[in-house]
Amino acid sequence: MTANDLPVIAAVDGSSHSWEALDWAAQEAVRRGLPLLIVHVRPLTRRTDEESGLRESEELLDRAVLRTSTSAPGLATSTLAPLDFPSAALTSLSRDASMVVVGSRGLGGFRSLMIGSNSLATASMARCPVVVVHSGRTDEDEAEAAQTFPDVVAGVSADESSEAVLDFAFAAAASRPGARLRLVHGWTMFSSILSGGPVFDREAAAGAAERTLAELTAGLLEKYPLVDVVREPVSGSASRTLVTASATAALTVVGRRRGGESLGLGLSPVAQTTVTHALGPVAVVPC
Known part of the structure; x- marks a missing residue:
């Protein structure tokens, strides 16, 4: 099995x-032409309960x-029922998967x-x-979403860490005919100073952020010429824009730090806020 046909894993x-x-994962597997692996992680219990x-x-x-x-x-479609802690099993299986799809809460989740x-x-x-x-969508939200352009929204950092996020977001948009890809980049005057950009001119700083987004996406625009791309530099944190957009987006994509897991730093503040408060599917991409 090559990297191009690794399964979509759905946890149930x-x-x-x-x-x-599961429904979302099945449709995504169809869109991408990938197999589906349905996983139910059996909880670690006493041996006498193993058979039941x-x-x-x-x-x-x-x-x-x-x-x-x-x-x-x-x-x-195939199935698997490993005996383990849910997150540990899914993390292990993720090494040989194109993506893992989970619900926002399981049977033991608190409604709050x-x-x-x-x-x-x-x-x-x-x-x-x-x-x-x-x-989190209500019936009204679903009706509104059905009438809204099927955006894929991605939170983009102005550095090399955005490469994996952009790759995933462009592929997601390309697999949805007619979808628009919105690229959201949060900037501040401080970040402009750190990157060697304009110091006191906010308009110039916004223009610099726009040019950065254009540079980051140049190669992917050639690879995906049919994807309609909208660049959105946002003054301040991108979190609010991403959470708001998630209510009507087909998918919201954010990145997380690779290698910070052992320190509890797997999710950046923007990713943490987005995945916690989003009202639609959120893809968290290691970067």
Whole structure:
């Protein structure tokens, strides 16, 4: 199996959030022409419970396969039921996956929390992009989203760490015919000074941020000529723009630090805010 046909992993636990994540993962696998691997991580329990736990896992996975065969007939699908802690198992499996898709909360999640601990830990530690499928939209939101241009929105830093984010975002937009790619870059006068840009002229600093975005995307515009790209330099933090955009976006893409996981620094402040408060699917890309 090559890097181009690594599966989309969908994590299911029987919660409504995980079923929504499964549906999203199946459609994304179809869009990208990839196989789907449905994973139910069996919790570590006493040995006497192992047989019944395995039987319940098989029943759950059978339901998941049936659901997927209905929504995405013809999709190559397989299942796996490892015995481990959820985030540990998914992080291990992420080494051989194109992406991991999880619900925002599982069966044990508190209703007051926007995102569960397993979802957040997986997004912070996985070796491939992790998509957290939020279900915060109301029926009104869904109706509005259906009438809105299917944007893919990406938070972009003005350095080499944005390469993986941009690659993923452009591919996501290209797989959605008619989708527009909005590139959001937060800048401040301080960041302008650090990068050697204008010091006191805000208009000049905004122009410098626009040029930086253009330089970062030049090569990808040649690779994806059909993708409609909109560059959005934002004065201040990009978090508010990304969270607002997520309500009607097909997908919001943010990056996280690679190598900071052991120190609890897997997510940048922008990524942490976006994945926690978003109202639609968020892809967290190691960078």
